[in-house]
Amino acid sequence: MKMKYQKPKGTADILPPYSNEWQFVEKNARETFALYNYDEIRTPIFESFEVFSRSAGDTSDIVTKEMYDFDDKGGRHIALRPEGTAGVVRAFVENKLYGPEHQKPVKVYYMGPMFRYERPQSGRLREFHQIGVEAFGSVSPKMDVETIAMAMDFLKKVKVTGLKLVINTLGDKESRDNYRQALIDYLEPHYDELSDDSKERLHKNPLRVLDSKDKNDQKFVADAPEILDYLTDNAREHFESVKNQLEALGIEYIVDSTMVRGLDYYNHTIFEIMVANSPLGKGEVTICAGGRYNGLVEELGGPEVPGVGFGLGVERLLLLLNEETQDMLQTKQLDFYVVGIGDAVQNETLKIVHELRQMGFATEQDYLDRKPKAQFKSADKLNAKFVVTVGESEMNDHVFKLKNMMTGDEQTIALKEIRTLKDLLK
């Protein structure tokens, strides 16, 4: 009896030719980030559970229900990373990247798998991938803006259209505390009318009530006090500055004062980049989200070092690549296919294939002892630009045939002239 193995629920195999799309996205990310002087950082895919629970906030959904965690054989409580920032911050602190020998700000990016234990759905998996960046050591709004600009640049580079930048501020601690109280004062009288979820959130994390999808809740939210009215002077200045600079760069944005992030560590600027009319589903989908997190480094045992960053969902982004890009990336490109006819020419074709590859041409041959017809068929399937044919007669005459698959023209060329082929493709 044969066992049938299946990939774990909520995971995906990334197969050719789609893996080309991944490489395309990753390559553009690296190139874009390099322009902004970011370097790559690689951190473990799993961390101590506390790294995430400490940073994301004990009441966040990620910690309470979505963490992919387990005890290892040594009894350690481990969690597969649900997002990238916490691990990077942990590494920043542990390796003392805040030390004086490191240029500030410290700017890093990462790309890799993340895990959340939840019900798979379109654009949502248990193992998914994010590309993210973090910049440590600057409180300047310039840093916030640069981060946002970089995300937009990257998305434009991979030709995603219909981008919509939404920003908001959560202010500093004082702003937030004041606002939190104002929000509780406002919602408290309506307690009995709120949805169960929101009742739960009201005292634990009232900001999340703003985020409620419940229609009834939204009625209250519409008239709720706005964070913008509770900002301290400092927080207001910061936000104004961010907006001014975005305008200076010609980056369009809208302010959504009800936008909240799922992670508790954010303060001051938060932002999301959404795309409308996506194939992901109806309405808008967030493909990139981030913001400032000034207390997080301290929270994880480091000094008082501010940070800004964003995370971007690769699977979601891939669904948004336009058709031309997808076609381009999924089309096989081969320079030469070498057809051998008869056993006697085996070594001859082997040498030609090798030679062509040495010359820098993507070259393929038959490995299944198939007839010329079948070999040509393969050449066609592989989109080979040229086919080199060698049979016994050619071998004896020290020549080969060269066929242009586009035009169908075929000519005979002396074997010793094979090097002249390098002028064929350019």
Added chain:
RNA sequence: GCGGUAGUGGCGAAGUGGUUAACGCACCGGAUUGUGGCUCCGGCACGCGUGGGUUCGAUUCCCACCUACCGCCCCA
């Protein structure tokens, strides 16, 4: 965690409580003894997600489970 829909060859997709499970694509072979994209001919599921049950008999009916997709929650 909750609700809905679905699961037939490599892919797409018909189908019926009972002899050999349509068809299309792909693939392989032949027509064309050494040449692709067109055409024609032939081949290609001891099997209908897994495990139970009902039945003389189930891919088809029932139950459970698994997985996928969609929605809720939440989010990338």
